[in-house]
Amino acid sequence: MSDSKDYQLDALDSENKKVPTEVTELPDESDNARSTSPASAWTVLVQGVALFSDGYNVQIMGYMQTVMAKLYPNELTSSLKTRLSNSILVGEVIGMLLFGLCIDRFGRRVGIIATTVFLVLGIVLSTAATGNTVTGMFWMMIVSRGLAGIGAGGEYAVCTAQALETADSNHQLRARRGLLVTISTNLAIVSGFVGSSIVAIIVIAAYGNKASVGIWRVCFGIGIFLPLTIFFFRMRLLDSTQYRKHAIQTNIPYMLALRKYWRPLLGCSLAWFLYDFVVYPFNLLAPTLVSGFTKNPTLLQSVGWSALINAFAIPGAIVGGFLTDYIGRRQTYALGWGIVVVLGFVIGGARFPLGNVFPLFVVLYGFFQSFLSVGPGDCNFLVASESFPTPLRGHFLGFAAAVGKAGSAIGTTVLTIALNSFENPTNGQQVLFLVGSGISLLGTLVVIFMIPNHPPTLEEGDAKFREYLEENGYDTSAMGLTGKY
Incomplete structure (x- = not known):
């Protein structure tokens, strides 16, 4: 019923303005007006190219640390390894918070420009990292990857908000919004994760399977191409119709919004924190976990096996996307995480027998990664963006993602220490899977009791928020950007 009413309003508005109902942006009546194009699946999916680049740039460090450990065995201490892994994650936390605010106040398009600048600058500096000492070079790399992280973190808010609002712009897309x-x-x-492993394998093979400075410089530098390639195309995409209709750029009602949305904000933040606490350490430590089965593995063996394991997340993400539209967001969330709980306990409990059956370990570990992707991996972005109104979507989405990324930094530190605290690596791996399973069980409970059902349309959620603001004395007459262009 609400869909029908929305379409009638859209049709009336489009008739008055002579704009087709499927156009994703409101008309720009200024002298410098830019043309817009009808919403399509392509305009939604192009946002993913930027996040592919983010996945690549985060994960490539896990593989390059294997190379660096052979090049700089004395200088690359455990503390420097942790800082190298966490620097981009810390930057991402800053970027998520900063650009979550930015895209609500100044528009989604402004965020595209700023995040790309930070990302490209950070990649260039980390690729060219140097110093009077090896330790100095590592510190330049740490700072540079932190800058790249600010841009990558900002893309979480920018890309997710733009993708969601575009996918809700007409009936045909809305039916597949979750997917x-x-x-x-x-x-x-996750495709960026796998892409980074493929690039690492090719570059390592090109260098004759021997550690070389050129390997990490080439692999870091390749990360610059995608964000630059799509930058000019993304610049042509204007802010979504939903944002232009409901934006609040001044006098933002923070307290009223928190009073209404504190529960889903807490639920989304906790769920994302627990997911990242598990998934990022298991991605970064994949070469270490697999190398425990082989004495003195080559670079290609370490990277190749971990690439295979991480690749299991891709079919999981696709299956989860279909399930979100078919059985619902919360149900997919809980289902995926529940299966992870079982798999984690199975792998942890049977870790010693699995030591004699390496292929079975790889398959079980792969399914562990796959169902992490089916449930929380897919639903974190989707639920954290659908649960909040358009005027504050960037704020709340950015905050939840930042809390999640803090979980990845903390989880990487804690689980790495746990893994290294055992003389027998197998004992450490056993504890790792049991802890990951326990965290996943807690995440399943958070989803069941704190995650809301998604609104059928974004307009329905935005209309309820506007009504709530009016009931509490907030002047909504200045909401939206119509008439300001």
């Missing part, structure tokens, strides 16, 4: 958004977010990022 389109999950492809543009989680699938893009």
Whole structure:
């Protein structure tokens, strides 16, 4: 019923303005007006290219640390390894918070420009990292990857908000909103993880399977191409119709919004924190976990096996995308995480027997990664963007993602220490899977009791928020950008 009413309003508005109902942006009546194009699956999915780049740039460090450990065995201490892994994650937290605010106040397009600048600058500096000492070079790399992280973190808010609002712009896209958004977010990022492993394998093979400075410089530098390639195309995409209709750029009602949305904000933030606490350490430590089965593995063996394991997340992301539209967001969330709980306990409990059956370990570990992607991997982005109104979507989405990224930094530190605290590596791996399973069980409970059902349309959620503001004495007459262009 609400869909029908929305379409009638859209049709009336379009008749008055002579704009087709499927156009994703409101008309620009200024002298410098830019043309817009009808919403399509392509305009949704293009957002995923930027997040693919983010996944690549985050994960490539895990593989390059294997190379660096052979090049700089004395200088690359455990503390420097942790800082190298966490620097981009810390930058991402800053970027998520900063650009979450930015895209609500100044528009989605402004965020595209600023995030790309930070990302490209950070990649260039980390690729060219140097110093009077090896330790100095590492510190330049740490700072540079932090800058890249600010841009990458900002893309979480920018890309997810733009993808969701575009996917809700007409009836045909809305029917596949869950699938389109999950492809543009989680699938893009995990594909970036796998892409980084493929690049690492090719470059290592080109260097004759021997550690070389050129390997990490080439692999870092390749990360610059995608963000630059799509930058000019993304610049042509204007802010979504939903944002232009409901934006609040001044006098933002923070307290009223928190009073209404504190529960989903807490639920989304906790769920994302627990997911990243598990998934990022397991991605970064994949070469270490697999190398425990082989004495003195080559670079290609370490990277190749971990690439295979991480590749299991791709079919998981695709299956999860279909399930979000078919059985619902919360149900997909809980289902995926529940299966991860079982798999984690099985792998942890049977870790010693699995030591004699390496292929079975790889398959079980792969399914562990796959169902992490089916449930929380897909639903974190989707639920955290659908649960909040358009005027504050960037704020709340950015905050939830930042809390999640803090979980990845903390999880990487804690689980790495746990893994290294055992003389027998197998004992450490056993504890790792049991802890990951326990965290996943807690995440399943958070989803069941704190995650809301998604609104059928974004307009329905935005209309309820506007009504709530009016009931509490907030002047809504200045909401939206119509008439300001």
